[in-house]
Amino acid sequence: MTGPQRVRRVVVSLAVWWLLLALALWLLGTMLDQPASVAQCAASSAFLVALGEAGDWARRRRRAKQES
Incomplete structure (x- = not known):
């Protein structure tokens, strides 16, 4: 996959995760009264997505170090 296509795919993927997580947090809060x-839900979901991506990056980096 070329550079611009890969960047677009990553951006769309992160945006979808962010929106779905924000919706889930909002619905959960509404259901629990x-x-x-x-x-607020969008900010929380942005934090959680960033935290998840950082964890994934660290996992891939650690695995690459172990393989070399």
Whole structure:
């Protein structure tokens, strides 16, 4: 896969995860009768996505070091 196509794929993937997680947090808060604003849920989901991506990056880096 070429550079621009790969970047576009990663950006779309992260955006979809972010939106789905924000929706899930908002729905969960609504169901538990502790609603939060959509902006609060979006901020929380952005943090969780960034944390997950950092963990994935660290895992791949550690695995690459072990293989070499």
